[in-house]
Amino acid sequence: MEAIVEVHNLNKTYKKRKTGELVHAVTDVSFEVYPGEILGLLGPNGAGKTTTIKMICGLLRPDSGAITIKGIDNKQKRLKALKHISAVLEGNRNLYWRLTVRENLEYFAGNRGESKREVRERIEELLENFRLKEKEHELVNRLSRGMQQKLAIAVAMLADTEVILLDEPTLGIDVETSYEIRGMLKEIVKKYSKTIIISSHDMDVIQDICERTVIINKGKIVINDRIENLLKLFEVRTYKLALGTTLTNEQQDKLIQIFPTYKYEPDRYQSSLEVDLLGNEEIYELFDILKLANTPVESIDREMVNFEQIFMKILKGEKGNGSLAQSS
Numbered sequence: 001m002e003a004i005v006e007v008h009n010l011n012k013t014y015k016k017r018k019t020g021e022l023v024h025a026v027t028d029v030s031f032e033v034y035p036g037e038i039l040g041l042l043g044p045n046g047a048g049k050t051t052t053i054k055m056i057c058g059l060l061r062p063d064s065g066a067i068t069i070k071g072i073d074n075k076q077k078r079l080k081a082l083k084h085i086s087a088v089l090e091g092n093r094n095l096y097w098r099l100t101v102r103e104n105l106e107y108f109a110g111n112r113g114e115s116k117r118e119v120r121e122r123i124e125e126l127l128e129n130f131r132l133k134e135k136e137h138e139l140v141n142r143l144s145r146g147m148q149q150k151l152a153i154a155v156a157m158l159a160d161t162e163v164i165l166l167d168e169p170t171l172g173i174d175v176e177t178s179y180e181i182r183g184m185l186k187e188i189v190k191k192y193s194k195t196i197i198i199s200s201h202d203m204d205v206i207q208d209i210c211e212r213t214v215i216i217n218k219g220k221i222v223i224n225d226r227i228e229n230l231l232k233l234f235e236v237r238t239y240k241l242a243l244g245t246t247l248t249n250e251q252q253d254k255l256i257q258i259f260p261t262y263k264y265e266p267d268r269y270q271s272s273l274e275v276d277l278l279g280n281e282e283i284y285e286l287f288d289i290l291k292l293a294n295t296p297v298e299s300i301d302r303e304m305v306n307f308e309q310i311f312m313k314i315l316k317g318e319k320g321n322g323s324l325a326q327s328s
Ligand SMILES: Nc1ncnc2c1ncn2[C@@H]1O[C@H](COP(=O)(O)OP(=O)(O)OP(=O)(O)O)[C@@H](O)[C@H]1O
Pocket: 014, 015, 016, 017, 023, 024, 025, 043, 044, 045, 046, 047, 048, 049, 050, 051, 052, 201
């Protein structure tokens, strides 16, 4: 499948106004986005997500590198390329605060050359899809942040572009509306065959709605992979065991060889032992060690690693189990 957005070796440096110091906001960033995909740009604050999004939607000029949208270079044929993209940027909701929900939709639909009936139908559909119908006559400045964000996305949908860029769409929004927006985005992609690039520092949001994520840290891509693969790559299970007695020195020597990160708290009546296991085989090695002194196991609890822990490991530069993470 051909990519709909291609980003090649982007670089952007800012100069701090006060000190003149250079900030390398984006360094050699390359990735592709495929039609129908929701791609997550994930990274901590200051990672370079907004800068990347602004370069893709033509609001910032890269120092070097290229961006193509549907094969059109956005430097050489800027307007033609940008016709395929709409964006909702964080903190800048592109809405008229003194107009109502419906009036905003009517205003932004106004200059698209559609007939009045077509415009009315589109607006009705968006009001329904974004569950804004009951607030259609409310002034935007009276709406909650979550409602404003839903309207901003609905306005972006009016342009009917294939690609939609969303910068931190759930930031500062209550949990319920955040879930509602996530659900809507999934629906939009399916129903209207859209491609979405979404930036967030929230692992939960990315894991919930994206199939693939590009993780950025300090302006550089550290990983570009399917979330499912990342979960497999870092599949570590922590086993917590309650033991009926203490471990012998020989058992502890063996443990440190096989499970270097193990945690042990001895207690005459009930000791606790925590080990991280990568593969299924290792559990047998653990039982072999316990058998050496016939240590009774009173209970076992298992915890799976979650995407948030994986994200932290990736930021710390860990490579996962066995196969190396790719970074392009
Ligand atoms: N106009 C600017 N002038 C100077 N430095 C800037 C400017 N805009 C961004 N930066 C710096 O560039 C780096 C990347 O910022 P960017 O906003 O792209 O990151 P981000 O991942 O979107 O983070 P956040 O979630 O905090 O917005 C940061 O160190 C930021 O301080």
